Each structure stands twice: as C-alpha cells, then as structure tokens.
Amino acid sequence: MLIAALLCLSVAVIVGILGLWLLTRPHSGDPVRTVLRAVAPTQLAAAVMLAAGGVAALSAEPRTGVVVVTVCVIGAVATVAAGCWQSAKVVARAEAASTVGSGGGCTGSCASCTLSCS
Template structure:
C-alpha cells in the first residue's frame, strides 16, 4: 500500500501542478489554450481525489483501504476524461462555427478546382 500511496501522491502533485500552471497563464485567443484552461478545474478536482486516495493508502491497511484507493483513482480518471470530452466537444463546436462556407464554392470542391483550368 505504501507504493500505491506514493504513486497516487505523485500523480496528485503532477495533476495539481498542471492545473495551477494552466490557470496562472494569461487568457489566450487560441482555441486550444481556451480548452486547456477549461479542463484545469477538472485537473484540480482529480488532484484532490488522488490526494485523498494517497492519504488513505498511506494511513491504512486492509481490504477497505484498497477499495477506497481504487474508487479515488477511478474517480480521478473519470473526472479528467469527462472534462476532456467536454473540452473536445467545445473545441469542435467552436471550430465548426469559425469556418463559414464560402458561397463561391457552391458547396463542392469541383467548382473551385475546375474553375482554374
């Protein structure tokens, strides 16, 4: 349990570090930076879950400790996955809204490529 607790603690520190680093950066116009900034709170939540799992793993022993540790790790992974999914959906929606179709193409590539010949 000691090794699992130390690994969870290291993962919690890394997750909190990435989340705090992203939040301390100035807001950017770049869409990928906006998505990273939106995912930062879920990274901090995952860090809290991992830290709780690490504390339980370092303090206790037995089957209940293992269950709590697994629940904390799965919760942290699920939280980051849900935040990333939400960020990806936002990015796709913003990218689709930012690229309007041109009337000159008439919706087909052939209109543009054949007009040069």
C-alpha cells in the same frame, strides 16, 4: 499500501501543480491551449481525488485501502477524460461557428458546394 499512497500523493501534487499552472496562463486564441485551460478545473478535481486515495491508503486497513485507492484512481482518470471530451466539444463548436459565420463554411445548401466544384 505505502507505495500506493506515495504514488497517489505524488501524482496528486503533479496534477494539481499542472492544473494551477494552466489556470495562470493568459488566454490565447489557440484552440489547443483553450482546451488545456478548460481542463484545468477537472485536473484540480482529479488531484483532490488522488490525494484522498493516498490519505486513505495511509490510514485505512489494507483491504479497504485497496478499494478506496482503486476507486479514486479510476475516478480521477474518468474526470480528466470527461473534462477533455467536454472542452474539446466546446472548442470544436466555437471553431465551427466562427468558420460558418465568416463565410468559409457551409452556406446551408448542398447545391452551392456541388455546383461550385464543377
């Protein structure tokens, strides 16, 4: 359990530092940077979960530690994945709204696109 605890704590520190670094970056118009910055809070939450798993692996009996570490790792990965999904949806909606608002997107009728291609 010592190896699992050290791995969890090390990854928690790395993910936490990456999340703090992304939060300190200036705002950008780049959609990729916007998604990365929006995922930073979920990375910090994942770092806390991993740290809790590492501490439990160090202090609990081995059978309990395995269960807690497994739950914490799965929770951390799922939290970051859900944060990425939600952030990407928000940025995609904003990009679509800016494209439609600028006249470059759909005008609302399929006939205008169909007729303009002929």
